[in-house]
Amino acid sequence: MDKAFGVQGGKLVAIVGLGHIGGSLAITLKENGFARYIIGADVSLENLEKAMRRCLIDEAVSLSEALERADLLILAIPVDSMLEVLPEVLDRISEEQVVMDVASTKERLHEAVLSHPRRGRFVSTHPMAGTEHSGPEAAIPNLFDGKCCVFCDVEDSDEDAKVLVEGLYRSIPMQITYLGRAEHDLHTAYVSHISHISSFALALTVLEKEKDEKRIFELASGGFSSTVRLAKSSPDMWTPVFRQNRDKVLDVLDEHINQLARFRTLLIKREFDEIYRLIEQANAIKQILQ
């Protein structure tokens, strides 16, 4: 445990939204001492109760109370709710407090608070970690360890706010990288959003066929599970992501459909040497993923 985050130095952290990400952060920051005390707020009373039962938080509070008491507010809510909650929080936040988010899309959010007088108190981050599960029951330790966290448009945050949130992620530890909001949304469209659409579509393809062929899943093995795993992901989280990153997701989806159409054309024309070459090209992903 870093001494700077010992019991005396630890912060009073409010986590707003106690789902998979908020709940996992709660476990992590309590364990490593970054948080001295964690208060939690959630629009769902059921989630609040679950979070108390699982000891994710020390105390359940309202958003208003969180705003009054916390040194640091962490907003871990779907990106559509973020558009409403972040401006409200900035309206009422003091110069000593900091608010950070963990949202998967950034452009619309940043634009919603661009000229807010308290913009500097907000630090925009996206820890690149998560699973297909959701809710406080899916909160797990070690979800973030060693992963990458993006800070977006960090020059728009006050220096002390930035330093505090960098300290939070380094306490886990996560690797920090800095991107502009547009760049962030483009990159996540490629390495996260399209993977989800691909999985949803793959699941629907096979589920559709299963209506006639009841035994089709008997043969499903690790490879299939791996490619459709993300199809278990929550529509509450993902629909707003696709809404906010619509244009970039559409560009990537078009490219992905084009790549599938290349395979289709080559299959139709029986150009298997070319299919071999495409697979070899795709194999280059080996050098990139460890």
Added chain:
Amino acid sequence: MDKAFGVQGGKLVAIVGLGHIGGSLAITLKENGFARYIIGADVSLENLEKAMRRCLIDEAVSLSEALERADLLILAIPVDSMLEVLPEVLDRISEEQVVMDVASTKERLHEAVLSHPRRGRFVSTHPMAGTEHSGPEAAIPNLFDGKCCVFCDVEDSDEDAKVLVEGLYRSIPMQITYLGRAEHDLHTAYVSHISHISSFALALTVLEKEKDEKRIFELASGGFSSTVRLAKSSPDMWTPVFRQNRDKVLDVLDEHINQLARFRTLLIKREFDEIYRLIEQANAIKQILQ
């Protein structure tokens, strides 16, 4: 260890093709005593040497020698080579010997030996296990444990041959299921072949973009790795699979492209309620995958 497969009862097994699957079977059948002695053949001398070095096999032999000596021959070679090797093996196999395959596509293979006088000595199986890795260096223990193995057109095999190969899979143990060859090829197109095309295409989509955006993989996390994992798979194995199962793969690929096009249309029209509903439908995969 099952007593029936003790040192005295164990078989002399020849494994032809010492890649990921053949090599992993070698480890498994030696460990559990089903095989008393394993001889191995491979067109690649390098693979044969690696297999000896890793002690996957007791002795390296030619295909001819394998045919002379083995009680059971296991063909674990790409499906295009299967079309040549299986008829040759059946031409020379005795009434006491058995040959089995582990091929991913069945219709063309079965048709190639349909009226062969020794067809009964052949047992057609497809253990539904494997990873994106290939070669003898990728041979691992426990690859098959508890997974499903398909027996195809088992009524075309002699009773004693069938019983022997069922014993092999039960010794692992794997769960056995029985399908016709056309049914097998349809089901694998849905739960295996399309997953691979989807992964290859997704890898190509992102690799293409990486030419301009060098930092795009910094943000790749578990979800992305999961959906593109299969893109590391070998073109030597997969090109012949797509060639042999071309028509069924094309049908599934068309359906998959249609499902992606549904998402695309809904994004274009900003029909996010309908996207929510589609994701909810895709979530039904939860009930099917454990």
